[in-house]
Amino acid sequence: MISRMIEQALTYLEQQPLQNITALKMLYTYPKSCTVHSLPDGVLILLEPNTMPYDRETYPDAAQIVLLYADSNQTAQALLEFVPDKHPTIWKIVSGSVTQEIKQRFALTRERAFISFTDSQLYAADSAALISISPSQTALTAYAELGHKQAWLGDLLDKGLAFCCEMPSSVCFAFANHQNVWEVGGVFTQPKSRGQGLAARVVRTCIAELQRRGLRSRYQVHEDNLASIGLAKQIGLELVCTITHWRS
Numbered sequence: 001m002i003s004r005m006i007e008q009a010l011t012y013l014e015q016q017p018l019q020n021i022t023a024l025k026m027l028y029t030y031p032k033s034c035t036v037h038s039l040p041d042g043v044l045i046l047l048e049p050n051t052m053p054y055d056r057e058t059y060p061d062a063a064q065i066v067l068l069y070a071d072s073n074q075t076a077q078a079l080l081e082f083v084p085d086k087h088p089t090i091w092k093i094v095s096g097s098v099t100q101e102i103k104q105r106f107a108l109t110r111e112r113a114f115i116s117f118t119d120s121q122l123y124a125a126d127s128a129a130l131i132s133i134s135p136s137q138t139a140l141t142a143y144a145e146l147g148h149k150q151a152w153l154g155d156l157l158d159k160g161l162a163f164c165c166e167m168p169s170s171v172c173f174a175f176a177n178h179q180n181v182w183e184v185g186g187v188f189t190q191p192k193s194r195g196q197g198l199a200a201r202v203v204r205t206c207i208a209e210l211q212r213r214g215l216r217s218r219y220q221v222h223e224d225n226l227a228s229i230g231l232a233k234q235i236g237l238e239l240v241c242t243i244t245h246w247r248s
Contacts, residue, residue: 003036005036006031009038009045012038018241019116021177022067023069026051039078042069042071042078042079044067044079046084049065059090061088065090066089066091067093069094069095070095070101076098076102088247089247089248090246091248092244102246109246109247109248112223112224114222114223114243115241116241117219117239118217119237120237123207123235126167126201126204126205129166131163132163139164139171142188146186148185156176162176165202167202170187170188170190172202174206182215182217187199200231223242
């Protein structure tokens with residue numbers, strides 16, 4: 001049973017699902033691990049630090065994970081009153097103005113950032129790229145090298161919540177993230193075949209398949225992954241937001 005406070009938060013966040021997808025997924029997947037404070041124009045989420053596998057591995061010392069969304073400085077100020085004084089706190093923030101409000105109360109150190117893109121034009125599938133739910137061993141090996149566990153991906157494939165896109169030397173996959181938004185990831189090209197535009201071809205085909213299914217794509221990359229950022233720009237993906245992680 002989802003509380004009324006979480007329902008109010010979801011109503012606010014779902015107005016911009018691509019920008020707020022991290023919070024949406026947390027609330028739908030781990031509602032019991034979230035403490036939520038909601039206003040009509042803003043949401044604060046306090047997440048238990050060991051809830052998400054990524055946070056356990058990346059921020060093992062975190063006392064709490066905080067997400068704050070607000071349409072005004074006044075709302076941000078009001079919601080910050082509910083943040084416990086725990087150290088260290090990891091903040092995941094989309095808005096620059098919200099970050100400035102946090103800095104008025106907490107000393108922040110920048111950790112990292114992730115850049116999100118989506119499709120804003122129609123894409124055509126490449127006839128040389130194969131869409132399937134049975135990836136080759138070559139593809140599975142490539143995904144494993146990128147840190148994607150075979151059991152995790154296999155479960156999604158079995159449930160129809162993922163598919164793979166393969167060419168002889170390049171692969172990627174897409175998987176359900178939140179409602180009609182699917183993530184495109186696992187982009188890998190064999191070293192000997194890089195620089196030939198193969199990654200762009202499999203990603204375009206992957207997005208074309210999502211469009212055919214009436215789904216929305218999300219392509220998120222670490223800020224240091226210049227090759228993936230370049231690929232997104234090369235094929236005409238639209239910048240959605242940058243999610244910056246801070247420590248206080």
